[in-house]
Amino acid sequence: MATNKTYDQIKVGDTAEIVRECSSNDLLVFAHASGNHNPIHLPDTDWTGDGLVDKPVAPAMWVGGLASAVLGNILPGPGTIYKAQSFRFLSGAAVGDKLHVRVTATEKRPDNIVLFDMSVTRGDGTRLVEGVAEVAAPTELIEFDSSDIPAILVQRHRHFNRMIELAKTLPALPTAVAAPDDPNSLEGALMAAREGLIMPILIGAKSRIEAAAKELDEDLGPYELIDIEDEMEAAGRAVALVHEGRVKAVMKGHLHTDHLLHHVVKRDGGLRTKRRISHVFVMDIPGRKTPVLISDAAINITPDLNTKVDITQNAIDAALSLGLEMPRVGVLSAIETVNPAIPSSLDAAVLSKMAERGQITGAIVDGPLAMDNAVDVQAARTKGITSLVAGHAEVLIVPNLESGNMLAKELTFIAHAEAAGLVIGAKVPIMLTSRADDSRARLASCALALLYMHWQATGNPAGILDRDGE
Numbered sequence: 001m002a003t004n005k006t007y008d009q010i011k012v013g014d015t016a017e018i019v020r021e022c023s024s025n026d027l028l029v030f031a032h033a034s035g036n037h038n039p040i041h042l043p044d045t046d047w048t049g050d051g052l053v054d055k056p057v058a059p060a061m062w063v064g065g066l067a068s069a070v071l072g073n074i075l076p077g078p079g080t081i082y083k084a085q086s087f088r089f090l091s092g093a094a095v096g097d098k099l100h101v102r103v104t105a106t107e108k109r110p111d112n113i114v115l116f117d118m119s120v121t122r123g124d125g126t127r128l129v130e131g132v133a134e135v136a137a138p139t140e141l142i143e144f145d146s147s148d149i150p151a152i153l154v155q156r157h158r159h160f161n162r163m164i165e166l167a168k169t170l171p172a173l174p175t176a177v178a179a180p181d182d183p184n185s186l187e188g189a190l191m192a193a194r195e196g197l198i199m200p201i202l203i204g205a206k207s208r209i210e211a212a213a214k215e216l217d218e219d220l221g222p223y224e225l226i227d228i229e230d231e232m233e234a235a236g237r238a239v240a241l242v243h244e245g246r247v248k249a250v251m252k253g254h255l256h257t258d259h260l261l262h263h264v265v266k267r268d269g270g271l272r273t274k275r276r277i278s279h280v281f282v283m284d285i286p287g288r289k290t291p292v293l294i295s296d297a298a299i300n301i302t303p304d305l306n307t308k309v310d311i312t313q314n315a316i317d318a319a320l321s322l323g324l325e326m327p328r329v330g331v332l333s334a335i336e337t338v339n340p341a342i343p344s345s346l347d348a349a350v351l352s353k354m355a356e357r358g359q360i361t362g363a364i365v366d367g368p369l370a371m372d373n374a375v376d377v378q379a380a381r382t383k384g385i386t387s388l389v390a391g392h393a394e395v396l397i398v399p400n401l402e403s404g405n406m407l408a409k410e411l412t413f414i415a416h417a418e419a420a421g422l423v424i425g426a427k428v429p430i431m432l433t434s435r436a437d438d439s440r441a442r443l444a445s446c447a448l449a450l451l452y453m454h455w456q457a458t459g460n461p462a463g464i465l466d467r468d469g470e
Helices: 024-034 060-065 067-073 158-167 183-194 206-216 231-243 257-265 305-321 343-356 371-375 377-382 401-413 439-458
Strands: 015-021 081-089 098-109 113-122 127-136 173-178 198-204 224-227 249-252 278-284 292-295 328-332 364-369 395-397 418-424
Touching (some): 015 067, 024 060, 060 127, 067 113, 067 127, 158 278, 158 418, 158 439, 173 183, 183 439, 198 439, 278 401, 278 439, 292 401, 305 328, 305 343, 305 418, 305 439, 328 343
Parallel strands (some): 173 198, 173 249, 198 224, 328 364
Antiparallel strands (some): 098 113
């Protein structure tokens, strides 16, 4: 609750201060609110043109404007009206800087006018902004609860940006692309090739692939193209290239998932290993500090407990490959207590105990958890759940394919998440995306496959994900 100081209560020499950390989201919100899209002030841009992402500089007016937070919230507080403001900008602020914003009353004038000296300094004492503010102070006591102000969600997919940048530092992955005969699937494969993530071999109907390339105005000259009209045969040839040692990954194009998986799971000539294969969605959800992994939402329809063990371990391995140290795994059910009438709650409890006993490794696993208390701290507290995972889950193990598929699609189309998909547990990673997915989803899936292969080969991720960083 904010309470003001009236004109009569203010004395010369009164001071107030706030500390505000500059974040990337602050810069994006300011760009939208002000209309100033100068790239020097935007995160994740190469404004110098050297091919590298440059560190943004906070807009000077955003830094100076922080004075209004002190004047409007504390001194004088609610009811204050700006009359004039002068600024001198002495130095710039960067993302991560802790900014100390201070105002001091210097003069009281007739008609409720008060003058304030203001300054913004970094934590090291460097003064960034100084100036004088002239305001009309309130004459009546006002209290205001700012918790009712609607929150703002910045639609920003920084996790996939990080994944792609990390993957670019690794050698490109030779990849068989099965039936990339529509613009979306072909564009995704060629975009990943240009970014240095994969070296594609295109397998499918030459006429349709060339027609898609023409629509995209793409040149297929640099790429090998194996002309196979039938999609099932194209999928089989993609798997065969793995056995021939020509590729180290398979990418699904514009064909049905079951056509590709038919060749992946067959006993003779398939890509089976001792572990059950499963699919992992990696979701980049605006506002979340880490990616969220969901499994299994595409392959195992009604998995039994043994299958869920492999599904869980596969998902943990994917999280480790992204640089999530000791990922927090929530095994979902409809409730957060064990109920023999709900089989998924029993499976969740067993999986949690198996992780405690070292039968599932590399993560903290807890369940059963309902969706709300798996990802929301307040929901977990309200229900009295004490857990290292509850409220902080980064990997979600769903009861069955239907629930997982609905969850992933809801996050994509309602929460504006981006999704990447990977099949794990086969001899090579398989980039498995929906035929409706755009090229960005396919690019992120390629990055995921490359990071996973690097982790498998070295035992270490290409980079560590900072859970608390911007």
